[in-house]
Amino acid sequence: MFNNKSFFEYLHENQTKVATGCGKSALISKGKGLAEIFDQMGSLWPLSNSLYVPELTTNLLALSSIAKNQTRIKKTISQYEIHLDNNKEPSFICPISSSILETHINISNFHCLKTQEIEDGSLWHKQLGHMNEQDMNKLIKTTEVSNGCDECIKAGAKHFLIIVDQLSGFIITKFLKNRSDCSNHFRKFRLLVENTHGAKIERIITNGGGEFVNKSFKNHCNE
Structure with missing residues (x-):
């Protein structure tokens, strides 16, 4: 579950109740779609069926939804190292602060580029x-353009x-x-x-x- 639309590659908007851990109230999911994140090694992880819950104070990830094969968690003196899919280097490093593993994730930034024909002569x-505009206008009037x-x-x-x-x-x-x-x-x-x-x-x-x-x-x- 994510609280920011920037995590999503695409999002289908709908409203669904999401139960919270305290059991007293429910949050509202306002969409479901494909979220994409970068781990701390720079690898891209697509997460299908992710929920968009804007009222979440912290994003929540389930290891079972990330790893396709084996997951290995290594405990050190001050942190946990999570190795996904038999990777030698840890995908996520989580400080030991509570019973929940906390880490920092990076948003996968995608940009949609649009091309269009330039009509003002700038090309x-x-x-x-x-060339200045005056000489370009002379070329248009005096130059015969052939096939090559x-x-x-x-x-x-x-x-x-x-x-x-x-x-x-x-x-x-x-x-x-x-x-x-x-x-x-x-x-x-x-x-x-x-x-x-x-x-x-x-x-x-x-x-x-x-x-x-x-x-x-x-x-x-x-x-």
Whole structure:
């Protein structure tokens, strides 16, 4: 039973009476669903048919609902260690303070991300090296968009890399046969620029694509 909706991956709302230990009163469960928690080792534990009881002062977990196989409880001088499903490391560490095992659990935080088409031109603004709105409007009026670059396709280049110097505004475009060629083309560009100007590139800013976030590009940056 949990007193916070944040524990639930999904929740079906309904009202059910829940008997308390004192036997004098009953709490009201306002829903049932799948709760998910992280143990102290970072493992995720799904708990089906969990109750949402907002009036609970403390969340209550039954070991039988968590462990699928064997549960082992080890007592030390000041605490209990609970090992679930034959794990060598304890999933939960509970201080000895009462006849009830108490521990801290972490909420499994899930985020729902929504994608939508950008209609205000901000995407093209970024893709064109942060081109200003006036020049973008000129492109719309004067540029004829075809199905693609025929010469590039004949040469086998289906991708391109745009490199922008944010200080000077200098822009260079490299045509790539494969996205994996990005690291090699950037290496050649870096050597050309640094040998020409006698200065090192201090910072690289990317869009976080897979052609940049990989072992080859990382090794190149560490050289």
